[in-house]
Amino acid sequence: MVDVKHLKLIVEIDRLGSLSRASKELNLTQSALSHQLKNLEEYLGISVFHRVGNQLLFTEAGKELRDKAKHMMTEFEALELKIQEIKASQLKRYVHGYSQQEAQRLADQASTVAEYLHYDSIWEEESRILEVGCGVGAQTEIIAQANPKSQFVSIDISANSLEIARAKIEEQQIQNVEFRLQDARKMSKEKDGLFDHVFICFLLEHLSTPVELLKALKHLIKPGGTITVIEGDHGSTFFHPDNAFAQKVVSAQVALQRKRGGNANIGRALYPFLNEAGYKNIAVSPRQIYVDGSKPKLVEGFIKNTFTAMIQGMSEGILSEGVLTKSDLQEGIRGLLRTAESDGVFSYTFFKARAIV
Ligand SMILES: C[S@@+](CC[C@H](N)C(=O)[O-])C[C@H]1O[C@@H](n2cnc3c(N)ncnc32)[C@H](O)[C@@H]1O
DSSP states (O other): OOOOHHHHHHHHHHOOOHHHHHHHHHHOHHHHHHHHHHHHHHTTOOOOOETTEEEEEEEEEHHHHHHHHHHHHHHHHHHHHHHHHHHHHHHHHHTTTHHHHHHHHHHHHHHHHHHHHHTOOOOTOOOOOEESSOOOTTHHHHHHHOTSSEEEEEEESSSHHHHHHHHHHHHHHHHHHEEEEOGGGGEEEOOOOOOEEEEEEEEEGSSOOHHHHHHHHTTTEEEEEEEEEEOOGGGGOOOEEOOOHHHHHHHHHHHHHHHHHOTTTTGHHHHHHHTTTEEEEEEEEEEEEEEETOOOHHIIIIEEEEEEEEHHHHHHHHTTTTOOOOHHHHHHHHHHTTTTTTTOEEHHHOOOEEOOO
């Protein structure tokens, strides 16, 4: 069958004018290149080249093929560029973005709420665990350290985030994590039962079809293995002193995420979604983060550096999508920060679900 490899070969020989230069360019030995040409000619039943000494001259049929091949390679390159562009715009649509501040916020969030979310993130020794959407590795370092005898494969679609994650894991001298640039929605060709367990944190909220992802991951888990999913739910937010602008800001964040295809209130839907995806023995455990003046670490780490920082990080999106006016947004952020004073109270609930495949 003629494939892209053959077309590329013809185009390169034409461009470079000799077999030896084309073989270098294509990283092939000259004999491998000659062999591929022979195969192509045999398959087509035509001669593509006259061989005159060391030179290759296109036959009339070869010229036709060359011109068609050039056209198709141009189309092919345009397609590759288009795919790159689509990928980049998908990343842009990712509501939290990939800024340095967001990397810091994810780290603050993970360490602040670790004891609430991860006291039971323990799998049996020697497990192989797939972490989906690991980002900058904020959860990775916690769960990898808590399970030193298990092996983690942590994937993400952001190469930059993975670089930060790798550096962090190396710095901590954590040995049981392998990072991979991989789209979780494209793992259908991976072997069945490759992992004992799957772990997902704060990813489903960004997907327009979370159930599809949950279904797509099932075949990767060994029979009897588990999936663990942690997500937030902005509808669970309440605070004192109450403030209409602060409430508006939280709703604006939910609206923006919905506009971008996600669901910031997904925590409450973990049970039905896992059920729809066909998982068994689903157990959902709400993890309430209740903060008042007696918990200065949470005031700093959660109210300021996690929740309000998240809203601040999304300000540009909220304003550019016209979800809220600038003055309402500023007033709302002031209202959220007000709850961090000594008489303030803030509550938010995460949902952690575990199910068997
Ligand atoms: C909010 S971050 C959470 C990161 C990390 N789990 C944490 O809790 O700190 C969501 C991550 O999911 C990644 N992501 C989004 N879609 C993905 C996909 N289809 N496959 C793999 N990763 C994806 C994003 O690039 C981002 O790094």
